[in-house]
Amino acid sequence: MDKLRGMETFIAVVESGSFTLAASRLEMSAVMAGKYIALLESQLGTRLLERNTRRQSLTDAGRVYFDEAKRVLEQVSAAERAVERLRATPAGTLRVSAPTSFGGCVVAPLTATFLQRFPEVRVELDLTNRMVDLVDEGVDLAIRIGDIHHDDLVAKYLCPYRMVICAAPEYLARHGTPQTPADLVDHLCLSHTVWTARNEWRLPGVEGEVRWKRDAILRCNDGYGLRMAARAGAGLLLQPEVLVAEELASGRLVRVLEDYTPEPRPVHLLWRQDLRPLPKLTQFIAHIMQALPEAVPA
Structure with a gap:
């Protein structure tokens, strides 16, 4: 043996x-x-x-x-x-961590095109909103949303993470189109169950901030489920733009309150410092940076 x-x-x-x-x-x-x-x-x-x-x-x-x-x-x-x-061609297993919505809508498709270019690489893509420890958990690359506070990691800015408020045309025809966040009191809203008093979204109102409605008619722990409910006319939806980009482009969902959406947050790539990073990592980073502008709405 x-x-x-x-x-x-x-x-x-x-x-x-x-x-x-x-x-x-x-x-x-x-x-x-x-x-x-x-x-x-x-x-x-x-x-x-x-x-x-x-x-x-x-x-x-x-x-x-x-x-x-x-x-x-x-x-x-x-x-x-x-x-x-020393190998000219990237090879081996690359472990990547990304937030659930951004990872599923953006990182997964870009990973697919990367694997077509480099068939000797295998990618383990972990979609989680948990803050993974790159060193302790053996993760090669992480995508993070928000400000970065890691002096021991390399951080590369990717893009802004925008939110959008939208609804199906059928819903707006029945209930009208809100003009300011104060109008939310008269509307049916959909909400994600992870939103708490600590991390809930706040909209810039006419006089100070307005909280996204806590008394939502539907709460769900999955963004895709909320998107499908909004398409069916259940109510107003506040979600990442990348999650509803196809619905917005097709007209199945319509933007509202465009002047009152939360401030975009930065998206970064994070990886461990290495004087000679492996080709599989450097090529994946280069691929993400090059392909991202077409994958994320301008």
């Missing part, structure tokens, strides 16, 4: 706390994971793990071997990255 694979299995067992979880992480059976550990212990002539039906713990030899094995695998990984840097 491959000794490096055995080391990797041993480290996974220790970090996950069980053979089953380690096997799932490494995409092998728990029986195979046990065989790797047994072979290591046989080769070393000592037990690395003390285990019973309920728990497992490291022996003294296991603690020493764990630290040294991690160091060995880190050196192997560094060697592989060094070789990859």
Whole structure:
């Protein structure tokens, strides 16, 4: 059996706390994971793990071997990255994190065209509004909306993230077109469930700010669901422009209160500082920067 694979299995067992979880992480059976550990212990002539039906713990030899094995695998990984840097063609797996709406509407299609150009690259695109830790979670590139406060990361401005207030023509025909945020009191509004008193949208009103209606007739935790409800005439919708761009272009949704939408927020690319970033990363960044103007409404 491959000794490096055995080391990797041993480290996974220790970090996950069980053979089953380690096997799932490494995409092998728990029986195979046990065989790797047994072979290591046989080769070393000592037990690395003390285990019973309920728990497992490291022996003294296991603690020493764990630290040294991690160091060995880190050196192997560094060697592989060094070789990859020498390759003219980008290759390998690229892990990307992006906000749900922007990632689904903009980043995913751009990723598809990138993969057509560089078939040796594999992309793991994680769409989440959670603030991922690039270092701890092994993420190569993140797209963030809002101001950036990370001195240890490289940040590249992409575009403004605009919001739009819109409704279906049928709804406006029944209820009229609002002229100022104060008119919202007489309208049916749709809202996202993540909007709270802390992060809800505020519209610039004639006299100070006006909050987007809290007493929405429909709340949903998915922007696509809200978009479809607005298309069906359920009410006024406040959503990112990229999410409803097709509906606005086709006339299925119509802009309203254009002078009172929230201020756009900046969108940035973030990646870890590296004097010699891998080709798969540099090419993906270049592709996003070049293709973005056609993907995001002007």
